[in-house]
Amino acid sequence: MPAALDIAPPSGPRDRPSGRWTSGPAWVFYIAAVALAAQLATATRYGIFRDELYYIDCGKHLAWGYVDQPPLIALIAWLERQAAGDSLLALRFLPALAGAVTVWLAGRMARAFGGCRYAQILAALAVLLSLGYLAFFHLLTMNAFEPPIWTACAAILLRIVQTGNQKLWLWFGLLAGIGLENKYGILFFGLGVFAGLVLTRERKALARPWVWLGGAVSLLVWLPNLAWNFAHHWPFLELMRNVRASGRDVAMNPVAFVIAQTLFMNPLTAAIWMGGLAWLFFGRESRPRRQGARGRYRILGWTFLVTMIAFIALKGKAYYLWPGFAMLFAAGGVAIDKLFSRLGGRWVRPAYAALLVLGGLVFVPITLPVLSADAFVEYVHALHIPIPQVEHQPLGPLNQQIYADMFGWEEMAKETAHAYNSLPPDVRAKTAITGGNYGDAGAIDFYGPKYGLPAAISGHQNYWFWGPRNYAGESMLMLNESRARVEELCDQWKVVGKVENRLSRQDEHFEIYWCQQHRWTLQQIWPTAKHWN
Secondary structure, eight states: OOGGOOOOOOTTOOOOOTTTTTSSSHHHHHHHHHHHHHHHTTTTSSSOOHHHHHHHHTSSSSSSSSTOSHHHHHHHHHHHHHOOSHHHHHHHHHHHHHHHHHHHHHHHHHHHHHHHHHHHHHHHHHHHHHHHHHHHHSSGGGGGGGHHHHHHHHHHHHHHHHHOOGGGGGHHHHHHHHHHHHTTTTTHHHHHHHHHHHHGGGGGGGGHHHHHHHHHHHHHHHHHHHHHHHHOOOOHHHHHHHHHHHTOOOOOOHHHHHHHHHHOOOOOGGGHHHHHHHHHHHHHOTTTTEOOTTTTTTTHHHHHHHHHHHHTTTTGGGGGGGGGGHHHHHHHHHHHHHHHHHHOTTTTHHHHHHHHHHHHHHHHTTTSSOOOOHHHHHHHHHHHHHOOOOOOOOEEEEEEEHHHSSSSSSHHHHHHHHHHHHSSSSHHHEEEEEEEEEHHHHHHHHHHHGGOOOOBBBBBBTHHHHOOOOOOOSEEEEOOOOHHHHHOOOOOEEEEEOOOTTTSSSGGGGGEEEOOOEEEHHHHHHHHHHHOO
């Protein structure tokens, strides 16, 4: 274990001697194993997710950046495919492992806060049963790797507070730099840490070189992606402007944002993370032979609060904040345990843990596909469970965006192959397949080879940078394109197929057009094909 993450102090005074297999760390390990097993057991339950298709294609074009993300997810997708192939189980193994690591880190932090075995178990269970985390760790996306990176950074910060070892800022900077190569959201976490330094007694670190050197390490790791963005005229900023102008994301006022966190984190864990936030500001840790200072870990509380305020002010999506909750669960395990100590009664602790597990299992099907799709629809309707949305999308009967984006992709490829193979051989050889968005193009690229299809082209997101290749555009199969656009571009056209899956998003129900024209080439009009949204 890196010294930077060796954050566990001696057990608190309330710990009774326990065997190796029944200690707090052992229980945390068991819960982490359950988290890993649950994700792997459901990895193939539904189909591949829209964004996974895109990241797989990004992995075929490795670069230091992409229109809508840094490079790490593409590299992970490439490594997983090289090591284990294209199966869903292989693609989703590392995200599932990231979930287990986050559970372990939360339990480890609870112990470092002075929490006994029960506090560690509670922290680990809260991560395990968080609906947002269940969704994150189920898919090969950037989001899966944010919680362990943010939590590890918080663990290092905790270690700095406890030991005064300022050289650990170098480890913090390295991890934060890796986080920036994964997703830019960690910039806001860094803003929160800086605010926490300024607002607490830890500000003394600003007078020493190590925190600044840690920032330099972070910048150095991030530099290749910054250079890529500069060389390509900051496409991510252009994308963000377009998204905001489109009104795609669900805008939330501060109250709605906090309510969404409560729902997505699992309502039954609300007492833990809210109690944890309060304890970071006002709590006093218990240590053998001495009492820790009240609010000693206030820097972590300010980190979370400032990060949340920044996301609210910038109208960020609700899930942008989720990577910060594991450290609150760790602190909350300690806070709840102390509360139960004051209440007395040996039955309170096991009763609350049982309520957390049994009640939490009721909500699990919302973000982990333990039920069939049809059973899920019936389940949600029967229990009247609200499913908050983060984007304005036509979702269909599932009414859950992640699930709706996991259906219909192979059927699309089959229908496209039927249309493609019905063309005369000489026409087929020069026919381009154009995807209306990265999901369509990714589905053709993922499933197409077994149906004899060439790679797709698209103007959406990073596909635009990859260009039209050698196609002139005289013959095209156009997927998910409007009739008006087809009539504008084509001299002759006809409908040659229809894509529809009752469980997929409604905007993935469309007609396939065969377009013929000789007025222009794809190379000539490619600048107008760009759509980043």
